Amino acid sequence: MKKVIIDFDNTLGVRGCDVDDGLALLYLLGNPERCSVEAACTSYGNADLATVDGNTRRLFAELGLDIPVFRGAAEPGDTVTEAARFLAEAAAAAPGELSILVTGSTTNLLGAARADSNFFDNVAEIVLMGGVTESLVINGRIMDELNLSCDPEATLAILASGAPVAVTTAQACLAAHVTRAALAGAFAADSWLMRAIDYWFADMEGRYAWDGFAVWDQVAAAMVIKPELFEQQAFPVTLNRRFLAAGYLERATAAAPQATIATPVIADPAAYLTDAVAGWSRACDRLGLAR
Secondary structure, three states: OEEEEEEOOOOOOOOOOHHHHHHHHHHHHOOOOOEEEEEEEOOOOOHHHHHHHHHHHHHHHOOOOOOEEEOOOOOOOOOOOOOHHHHHHHHHHHHOOOEEEEEOHHHHHHHHHHHHOOOOHOOOOOEEEEEEOOOOOOOOOEEOOOOOOOOHHHHHHOOOOOOEEEEHHHHHOOEEEEEHHHOOOOOOOOOOHHHHHHHHHHHHHHHHHHOOOOOOHHHHHHHHHHHHHOOOOEEEEEHHHHHHHHHHHOOOOOOEEEEEEEOOOOOOHHHHHHHHHHHHHHHHHOOOOOO
């Protein structure tokens, strides 16, 4: 069973902001035989830090979660934080045991590495959600990358660290497309989950004429605890700050400064979605949330 620290910009419940960080958390909670969520670290990204941190504490209280929350970075370069210190100390106390799941900006991990130069050696693995390998086009509109590009210096440090790193890219996450119809068999229209995410369906329809949305961050959570759902691919990524400032992961040529990371791809989208819905259902049942 994996010990997971989730480092995220959770805005589930904040109108106009993404819901997938919260769905990633629920998925982990719905698979207790695979993982324990040891802690949560907050960071800017989907919204400012005050919004993310306050919303995360509200959500944890609403769900009755006994999981510590550590306040993290407010902006790029904000590396001396409660979250950074916690990450460094937790990894040092349990070398080789912690899986770090990052579904928001990457600044907290750079802070941990500055607090303890052995941080990247101490973690078991780092799984990031983010990055694009080409333009991300949804119904004719380009969607900007928002995770790895938030703090290219921090992202570069992670990719170059030598730690086992996997990145679930935006392109890889497109197959994890959720619609109201896909959830109807497991969740009633007035269930806690559907009420919590309904505004995001409307948002994506208005912005991109999309009939649902990709659960980007939940894909990274699944990669941590159920790698068998993916086809694993080694990817030589160019270590270039300017590219990462746009979230662009370039396949490196032989002469380029590079690191090899994993870029997993969902093996069977239908089976994947079935597993995701099952995880959310189990989490709601465990937490006593009506569905």
